[in-house]
Amino acid sequence: MSARVLVTGASIAGPAAAYWLAEAGFDVTVLERAGALREGGQNIDVRATGREVIRRMGLEEAVRGRNTGELGTRFVNEAGAVISEFPVGGDDGPTAELEILRGALSRLLAEACPGSVQWRFGDEITAVDQDERGAAVTFACGGRERFDLVVIAEGAGSRTRELVFSDEPRERALGMYVTYGTIEREPQDDNWWKFLVVPEARQVSLRPDDVGTMRAMLNFRADTPVLAGLSAYEIRRELCKKFADLGWEVPRILDGFEIADDLYVEWLRQVQAATWHRGRVVLLGDAAWCVTPIGGGGTSLALTGAYVLAAFLSEGDHGQAFARYEQWMRPLVDDAQHLPPGVPRIAAPESWAGVQALRWGTRVAALPLVRTLAGRLTSSPAGGRELPGL
Numbered sequence: 001m002s003a004r005v006l007v008t009g010a011s012i013a014g015p016a017a018a019y020w021l022a023e024a025g026f027d028v029t030v031l032e033r034a035g036a037l038r039e040g041g042q043n044i045d046v047r048a049t050g051r052e053v054i055r056r057m058g059l060e061e062a063v064r065g066r067n068t069g070e071l072g073t074r075f076v077n078e079a080g081a082v083i084s085e086f087p088v089g090g091d092d093g094p095t096a097e098l099e100i101l102r103g104a105l106s107r108l109l110a111e112a113c114p115g116s117v118q119w120r121f122g123d124e125i126t127a128v129d130q131d132e133r134g135a136a137v138t139f140a141c142g143g144r145e146r147f148d149l150v151v152i153a154e155g156a157g158s159r160t161r162e163l164v165f166s167d168e169p170r171e172r173a174l175g176m177y178v179t180y181g182t183i184e185r186e187p188q189d190d191n192w193w194k195f196l197v198v199p200e201a202r203q204v205s206l207r208p209d210d211v212g213t214m215r216a217m218l219n220f221r222a223d224t225p226v227l228a229g230l231s232a233y234e235i236r237r238e239l240c241k242k243f244a245d246l247g248w249e250v251p252r253i254l255d256g257f258e259i260a261d262d263l264y265v266e267w268l269r270q271v272q273a274a275t276w277h278r279g280r281v282v283l284l285g286d287a288a289w290c291v292t293p294i295g296g297g298g299t300s301l302a303l304t305g306a307y308v309l310a311a312f313l314s315e316g317d318h319g320q321a322f323a324r325y326e327q328w329m330r331p332l333v334d335d336a337q338h339l340p341p342g343v344p345r346i347a348a349p350e351s352w353a354g355v356q357a358l359r360w361g362t363r364v365a366a367l368p369l370v371r372t373l374a375g376r377l378t379s380s381p382a383g384g385r386e387l388p389g390l
């Protein structure tokens with residue numbers, strides 16, 4: 001009989017793990033707390049080994065088919081004039097070749113899973129009791145079942161991780177709020193990602209999608225979680241206060257956020273778990289190592305981790321497999337979590353002088369020769385990494 005694996009979380013890491021574990025011969029059940037697959041989220045990119053995993057799933061063309069159509073990234077000033085631009089090209093640069101809405105990628109991954117994978121929505125784990133033969137899992141909706149292994153892919157705020165890894169220190173706040181929302185597309189919009197940095201540590205971003213709307217972000221630095229516990233109405237009011245003095249597309253974004261039903265607010269925190277496995281339970285994706293959009297590559301790491309975990313598990317002993325998975329993934333995660341000195345402060349300066357310096361920096365970085373050199377220096381180590389066989 002195949003070993004039973006429970007995967008919790010059906011976003012990116014969860015469905016990718018379900019696919020590869022089923023491929024490796026496991027009997028897989030996916031548990032998602034939401035009542036259905038969550039379709040929300042904005043533009044995410046698939047790069048390096050994440051792209052190789054998508055290719056091995058036979059999904060590269062499907063992902064390309066849902067490309068957001070972004071032509072590249074333009075830094076603009078408060079009047080909307082272009083300061084510097086980074087056209088799409090290869091895996092380096094702010095816009096990757098494979099850019100897709102998070103919800104679209106999640107659906108493609110889930111639909112790629114074989115029929116043998118069982119899906120349960122609207123439930124979550126309340127207790128995990130492990131012994132040497134397996135894990136007895138208790139569910140919020142009632143019932144208790146035994147599994148051989150449990151894969152926690154519940155994202156940065158995972159509750160099951162709290163149950164199993166209760167003694168772990170695991171957060172590093174980056175002091176930055178990111179607020180996302182979908183707004184209407186207007187005639188002046190094109191397919192470039194526009195990024196505006198202004199004093200008082202604020203950023204504004206506007207990106208195209210492939211469904212006829214625009215994806216906006218209003219970001220600001222905050223050393224404490226000042227929006228925590230506020231209602232959606234209060235959050236909108238705080239954003240209005242914070243960004244009301246700005247021109248360009250900002251008034252329109254604020255208006256759009258008034259009616260956006262997908263407003264998503266995140267105080268950025270890296271997850272730094274000392275170990276990713278305990279007994280028969282293993283952490284995967286943001287639940288293990290959330291790198292935040294500032295570290296970048298969270299989706300590619302989730303895809304890579306899902307594949308690598310299944311590849312090592314396919315060879316037998318789960319204890320050895322978990323250790324090898326962690327050993328394989330750690331350098332990639334450490335690299336993504338290791339931010340250059342001054343980041344994110346440098347990217348969201350308080351003063352006009354800081355903003356001017358940043359704008360000048362993007363102009364230099366956009367010069368073709370500098371781009372090539374920087375690409376060589378900054379290219380992801382994951383790019384040249386050989387995936388284990390499965």
Ligand SMILES: Cc1cc2nc3c(=O)[nH]c(=O)nc-3n(C[C@H](O)[C@H](O)[C@H](O)COP(=O)(O)OP(=O)(O)OC[C@H]3O[C@@H](n4cnc5c(N)ncnc54)[C@H](O)[C@@H]3O)c2cc1C
Pocket residue numbers: 008009010011012013014031032033034038040041042043044102123124125153154155156157158159160180264284285286287293298299302
């Ligand atoms: C709705 C949503 C929108 C997002 N939007 C963006 C975005 O715009 N830009 C960006 O860079 N990243 C976004 N992300 C994060 C991005 O998906 C991840 O950083 C990355 O892809 C790694 O994914 P993950 O599967 O590890 O974790 P996540 O994508 O965080 O997914 C975790 C999943 O686990 C589920 N879950 C949580 N708790 C439990 C529980 N106790 N039991 C069962 N299931 C549980 C959640 O509902 C979710 O489906 C978003 C995530 C979500 C869930």
